[in-house]
Each structure stands twice: as structure tokens, then as C-alpha cells.
Amino acid sequence: MKTRADAAGLAAFVAASPSPFHAVETAAALLRRAGFEELDEAAPPRPLLPGRGYFLRRGGALAALRAGSAAPAEAGFRILGAHTDSPGLRVKPRPDAGAEGYRQLAVEPYGGLILATWADRDLGLSGAVALRGEDGDPVLRTWRHDEPVARVPTVAIHLDRKVNEQGLKLDRQRNLPPILGLGDWDGFSAWLAGELGVEADDVLGWELGLHDLAPPAVGGLDGEFLFAPRLDNLASCYAAVVALVEAAPAAATQVVVLFDHEEVGSRSRRGAAGPVLRQVLARAVRDHALDAPGGLDRAAARSWLVSADMVHAVHPNYADLHEPGHKPVLGGGPVVKTHAELRYATDAEGAAFFRLACAEEGVPCQDYAHRSDLPCGSTIGPIASAELGIRTVDVGAPMLSMHSVRELAGTADVPLYARALRRCLER
Numbered sequence: 001m002k003t004r005a006d007a008a009g010l011a012a013f014v015a016a017s018p019s020p021f022h023a024v025e026t027a028a029a030l031l032r033r034a035g036f037e038e039l040d041e042a043a044p045p046r047p048l049l050p051g052r053g054y055f056l057r058r059g060g061a062l063a064a065l066r067a068g069s070a071a072p073a074e075a076g077f078r079i080l081g082a083h084t085d086s087p088g089l090r091v092k093p094r095p096d097a098g099a100e101g102y103r104q105l106a107v108e109p110y111g112g113l114i115l116a117t118w119a120d121r122d123l124g125l126s127g128a129v130a131l132r133g134e135d136g137d138p139v140l141r142t143w144r145h146d147e148p149v150a151r152v153p154t155v156a157i158h159l160d161r162k163v164n165e166q167g168l169k170l171d172r173q174r175n176l177p178p179i180l181g182l183g184d185w186d187g188f189s190a191w192l193a194g195e196l197g198v199e200a201d202d203v204l205g206w207e208l209g210l211h212d213l214a215p216p217a218v219g220g221l222d223g224e225f226l227f228a229p230r231l232d233n234l235a236s237c238y239a240a241v242v243a244l245v246e247a248a249p250a251a252a253t254q255v256v257v258l259f260d261h262e263e264v265g266s267r268s269r270r271g272a273a274g275p276v277l278r279q280v281l282a283r284a285v286r287d288h289a290l291d292a293p294g295g296l297d298r299a300a301a302r303s304w305l306v307s308a309d310m311v312h313a314v315h316p317n318y319a320d321l322h323e324p325g326h327k328p329v330l331g332g333g334p335v336v337k338t339h340a341e342l343r344y345a346t347d348a349e350g351a352a353f354f355r356l357a358c359a360e361e362g363v364p365c366q367d368y369a370h371r372s373d374l375p376c377g378s379t380i381g382p383i384a385s386a387e388l389g390i391r392t393v394d395v396g397a398p399m400l401s402m403h404s405v406r407e408l409a410g411t412a413d414v415p416l417y418a419r420a421l422r423r424c425l426e427r
């Protein structure tokens with residue numbers, strides 16, 4: 001079946017989502033437009049009506065569901081999981097820095113970024129700021145600044161003659177603080193308050209990072225490629241949200257969960273090792289308008305979790321970094337990721353579930369396994385699977401330049417990915 005998911009839609013999703021907070025707002029807007037209602041976590045419970053859609057937000061994390069036509073204990077859950085965060089540079093709490101007449105910003109790396117790719121980029125700022133509220137409680141405001149205020153300049157090759165032989169090496173402490181301007185200033189917090197239109201002492205905290213201002217672009221001779229930041233893992237967030245919006249209602253309760261903090265270990269109130277998914281599933285069991293004996297344990301035994309995160313496509317200049325027989329190509333469709341030591345959660349049943357979904361949808365399906373002599377990355381799959389005891393498969397769409405400030409995916413994969421994920425919700 002057709003889907004509205006395409007490279008232009010993904011490009012718009014990425015451009016609207018420079019931070020996890022923005023990704024959640026972008027996803028919430030798509031859900032609202034499709035008739036999903038926002039739930040207030042602090043409000044008393046209310047019945048979840050079969051076929052109706054709901055979502056809740058927690059900072060950079062979001063969970064959405066469409067209540068099944070049967071109680072979860074009878075029909076289980078079909079869950080798509082992804083993550084909103086991407087590697088980058090985050091602003092420290094007292095970031096005022098400078099040397100040799102430059103105003104600078106103290107930053108620290110977030111996640112496993114390729115540091116050198118952040119050099120010589122026009123950088124904006126985005127994330128959330130905690131402000132003093134009317135009644136004294138803090139209020140979180142999502143904020144972005146899309147002027148090129150920051151830059152991490154490289155040093156000239158005349159001063160670093162070995163740069164091409166040794167690579168551009170950036171020290172995480174000394175070489176990353178971007179330059180913001182020249183001369184004296186009142187400091188970052190005062191500048192931020194001015195941008196937000198609040199008093200300086202109303203700015204009480206922030207989770208802000210830098211983002212590259214170059215917009216996403218479709219490229220290649222025939223438009224095969226999408227060049228964009230944060231494709232890991234906004235491509236999966238986008239595909240999962242579109243899949244949920246487009247999915248036909250089913251007996252099972254359909255769930256999409258977008259976690260934060262995957263790139264730094266997932267152990268937080270917004271991460272996959274936190275309570276978000278368990279709380280949402282428990283709530284769906286408790287509040288579903290239809291009742292059935294057995295609760296969450298019985299529902300979990302009938303459920304499937306598809307952990308959606310990006311995959312290493314084979315690179316023509318580095319093809320020997322791939323395991324023979326496991327070289328996903330751009331445009332070749334979604335990929336099942338398997339790892340014997342469970343850096344990916346895929347087991348035989350999970351792989352079968354996803355392959356059947358792809359076959360039913362007429363979508364090609366590829367395989368990825370890491371070379372045995374290289375350490376393998378991981379996903380939310382093993383964490384969520386171990387926490388809930390739900391059968392799980394790790395999948396993704398192929399890409400290059402993972403964790404670069406600017407990544408690369410295949411345009412043809414966007415609709416294939418969304419269709420496969422949608423079929424997983426409908427099975």
C-alpha cells in the first residue's frame with residue numbers, strides 16, 4: 001500500500017527538529033493533525049476508547065498509541081521504538097569563555113560524534129530553557145536560534161602541515177569551544193534572556209546544543225540521496241510516526257515510543273532504560289475501555305517490539321569494513337540487524353516477524369551483521385526488550401556518515417521503511 005512518507009517529508013521533519021525537544025513537538029503536531037489527543041500524565045485516568053489515538057510527552061520523549069479493538073491482554077501491543085537524540089555539542093551551565101579577544105562558548109560532546117565534522121560549519125543553537133514561571137515553578141520553553149552565531153574554525157594547513165596525514169584531531173576540551181564574536185559582552189545567559197524576551201534572572205537552566213544550519217537536500221544524479229543532519233535517528237522517528245498515523249486500526253493496541261538519551265546510554269526518565277514505555281503500556285492495560293483478565297504480563301506475551309534505528313550501508317571506499325554477505329545498500333529497503341552478543345535484540349522469532357511484514361507489504365528486506373573483529377554499536381532494542389520481556393527485532397534503514405554533523409540516506413528507503421513499519425503495527 002502507498003504511504004505519504006517520502007524524502008521531502010523526512011527533510012521537513014529533520015529541519016523542524018534541531019533538538020530532541022523539537023523532534024517531540026514535530027511528532028506531536030503530526031499526531032494532532034491525525035486526530036490523536038494529548039494526555040496529561042498528571043491528570044486522573046480516563047478510558048482509552050478502541051480505535052482512538054492518544055499521546056503524551058515528557059521533554060525529549062514521546063509515546064503515542066491507538067487503542068486496539070480488543071483489550072491489550074487479549075491482543076497485545078505492536079510497538080515501534082526509536083530515539084529523538086543525536087550526537088552533538090551541548091552548552092555547559094556556565095559557558096562564558098574566551099581568549100585572544102574572542103567571545104567563546106564552553107561546550108561538551110554529547111554521544112559519539114565525529115568531532116572533525118563540526119568544524120567550519122555555520123552553527124545555530126536549540127533545545128529547551130527552564131524559565132521562572134508565574135507561580136514559582138519552572139516552565140520549560142522549547143527554543144531555537146537559526147542565525148549562524150557559532151563556529152568551530154579549523155586552523156590553517158600552513159600552521160598544521162600534517163593535517164591530511166594525521167587527520168583533523170580535535171581535543172574534546174581545548175579545541176571545541178566555538179567562537180561567538182569579538183570583544184566584551186554581558187555573557188551567554190544575559191544574551192539568551194534577551195533573545196527569549198525575559199529578565200536575566202528568570203533563566204534558571206537549559207539543555208541547549210549547537211546545530212548545523214545547512215538545510216537538508218536531495219542529491220545524486222537521480223535524486224537517490226538525502227543529505228541531512230540527525231538522520232540517525234529522526235529518519236526512524238519520522239517513519240514510525242507516519243506508520244502509526246497511516247496504520248489501519250487493529251485488534252492489538254499500536255504504540256510508537258520515541259526515547260531520548262539513546263546516544264548516552266538511555267538511563268534517564270526519558271530514556272529506554274527509564275519507565276516511559278512500561279508506564280504507557282501499563283496505562284493502556286489499565287485504562288482500555290474493554291477489560292480482560294491477565295494485565296500487562298499477559299499482554300506482553302502477545303506483543304512485538306520493533307526497535308527502529310539506522311544501519312551502516314556499505315561504503316564504496318571502505319567496503320572491507322563490512323561482513324561479507326551483510327552489506328546493505330542505499331535504496332535496498334529496510335534491514336534486520338542481528339548480533340550474537342545481543343548488541344541488537346533480534347532473535348529468530350523477531351526476525352521472522354519483520355520479514356513476514358516486509359513480504360506481506362512487498363518491501364525488500366536486507367540483513368546486517370557487524371564484522372566480528374570490530375566492536376558493535378547498540379540500540380534501544382536490548383534495553384527495552386530485557387525490561388519488558390517482549391519479543392523484539394532490531395531493524396533500520398541504511399545510511400552513510402552515521403554520527404557526522406551531516407549524514408546521508410537513500411530517498412527510496414524512506415517510503416519502504418515506513419510501509420514495513422506500518423505493516424508491523426497492523427499484523
Ligand SMILES: [Zn+2]
Nearest residue numbers: 232233309310
Ligand atoms: Zn541511533
